[in-house]
Amino acid sequence: MGIAETYSRGRQFAIERPFALVLAVIVVILLGDLLRGLATGQTQFADIGTLVWDGLMRGLVIGLAGIGLSMTYSILNFANFSHGDYITAGAFSGWATTYLIAGLGRADIGALLLVGAGGSVYGGTLGIGMLSTPLAVVAGIVVSGAFAIALSLAVDRTIFKPIRNEDGITLLITSIGVAFALRYLMQFVFGSDVRGTTAQPPSVSLYFIDGTVFINAHDITLLVVASALMLGVHVLLQRTKLGKAMRAMADNKDLALITGISTERVVRATWIIGGGLTGVAGYMFILWKGTLGFNDGWLLLLLIFAAVILGGIGSIYGAIAGGLVIGLTASMSVLWIPSAFSRAAAFVVMIVILLVKPSGLFSGRATA
Amino acid sequence: MSVDANTDATSGAGVEGRDDVLLRVRDLDAGYGDLQILTDVDMDVFDGEYVTIVGPNGAGKSTTMKSVFGLTAHMGGTVQFKDEDITGRRPEDIIHVGIGYVPQNDNIFPTLTVEENLEMGAYILDEVPQDAMEAVYERFPILRERKDQKAGTMSGGQQQMLAMGRALMLEPDLLLLDEPSAGLAPDLVKEMFDKIDEINEAGTAILMVEQNAKEALRRCDRGYVLANGQNRYMDTGTALLEDEQVRQDFLGG
Ligand SMILES: Nc1ncnc2c1ncn2[C@@H]1O[C@H](COP(=O)(O)OP(=O)(O)OP(=O)(O)O)[C@@H](O)[C@H]1O
Ligand SMILES: [Mg+2]
Secondary structure, eight states, rough: HHHHHHHHHHHHHHOHHHHHHHHHHHHHHHHHHHHHHHTTSOOHHHHHHHHHHHHHHHHHHHHHHHHHHHHHHHOOSSTTTTHHHHHHHHHHHHHHHHHHHHBBBBBBBHHHHHTTEEEEEEOOOOOOOOTHHHHHHHHHHHHHHHHHHHHHHHHHHIIIITTTTHHHHHHHHHHHHHHHHHHHHHHHOOOOOEEEOOOOOOOOOOOOTEEEEEEEEEHHHHHHHHHHHHHHHHHHHHHHHHHHHHHHHHHHHHHHTTOOOOOOHHHHHHHHHHHHHHHHHHHHHHHHHEEEOOOOOHHHHHHHHHHHHHTTTOHHHHHHHHEEEHHHHHGGGGGTGGGGGHHHHHHHHHHHHHHHHTOOTTTOOOOO | OOOOOOOOOSSSSOOOOSOOOEEEEEEEEEETTEEEEEEEEEEEEETTEEEEOOOSSSHHHHHHHHTTTTTSEEEEEEEEETEEEEETTTTHHHHHEEEEOOOOOOOTTSSSSSHHHHHTTTTSSOOHHHHHHHHHHHHHHHHHTTTTSBBBSOOOHHHHHHHHHHHTTTTSSEEEEEEETTOOOHHHHHHHHHHHHHHHHOOEEEEEEOHHHHHHHHSSSSSEEETTEEEEEEEHHHHHHHHHHHHHSOOOO
């Protein structure tokens, strides 16, 4: 291949995909800046390691919560804005359980069930943690999933099912209403203060080139739980009859009907799987960050939407990949910009990637 | 068989006097929502028979098939299958009685693999019927070659074969095919018709809609001409091909 040809190909590329070119230039500039920082000692490799780890953790939470959103989108055809509050509801139910088990006999049951509303009891005082109170945490994980399943089935039965055949916009607006109702109900019951939920978890320090990266027990718990659940969903979708039927329905609803796939059963399974993952994601999010407030899920929802859209809406692998990209971006952006803008950075990256690949990372792959 | 060669729009076009009837449609009125498309449609398919429906665009050919499969609004008349009244039943019931249906468009699951598409064809069974799958692979060897490929990445002809294979997974007595040759290159059209002949010779009755009307009528046992949601003509394929009026009005001379 001659130089002229290379040049003309490059030209062709620049004309056809100008955004890709601009993106490449920006990436080069950012990397250059980073290398300069590393060379001058302004930035340490260990700092980057810490941010990557932090971003990975965030990404796992977003990805795990994004699977349910993506599933309901591809199978039920609507963007469910109440998804964020299923996260919070799962978290509160799970943490009420954890508080109850960890603090039974040491504090007022009412205060425990309200997850220490109004500063009545603190998770740190109860010594809550994966290693210190494992039973309480595991029970909390299970309850968070179960409660979110029950909640999403109940909301579906009473609110979404009767309007299943309306268009996506009607469902979307309805779901916003559900989101507000749930959120303010939770605020009413649990109060609006943000409480600390865990004691400082033990951590290991990994020596990393020029410093240390701390990895604590809750990071590991999140990593294990999220990976296991993602793997479980993958196996379910690829290997089981139900999973294949779910993918079939996401692909082509009319044909699914003709082949005798029971669409209502698939819809129920979608809520059960999506709801369960969402509730657990909510619990793990709180375990990892160590604080809980009634707005947590709603605030996370914007990042989840970004992840799901980035991944190619409707694709669960896209949701996971998108979650990791968004999480890593939000964390690593502090290398270049003030941390107050990290969420904005995540959205900028989403928009930029969508300009290059408008249908998302895993476009047209439905739930596959 | 005493059948009027050219039945006009007002008289019934059913075949009486044979006792091995598989599908019997009588005075069927059907449509979408409140919109009526079919008026008094009569149609029969006998055991192992190969029947073609031809007619202009929008004649109601696809609507007739959808109505048999319970996918339209039923407005009158009856549909019988093997002495069972299936009028107005839902598709998930009809799939159990022994009718397979290959729709005109979007008849595969594009992101599922070829094999998964076939598995979905037998969704209502507890186990995937390995012998039926084997039979489909024997009939369409290309599907075996491509079994782990995503169905949406195959060519139009291969997708059409997959759609047929999917519908054959429950070994139906009657296969409804809506324009199986649509969009195929000429040599593939012939291959497709040959496959359909083979399926029919193996004992499956066929009710097929075709734009490729002359070829379809040459190969089938009997044909119906529909226009405007009504029966126009019914006769053996050869007789329809030779009929001056049918040729002029519906077969382009
Ligand atoms: N889902 C639908 N809702 C409303 N009207 C429909 C629908 N599907 C088809 N129609 C109308 O019903 C009439 C018959 O359509 P049908 O698809 O049965 O025709 P066809 O004979 O199969 O034609 P073609 O050769 O184009 O496939 C047409 O006027 C069409 O516009
Ligand atoms: Mg048609």
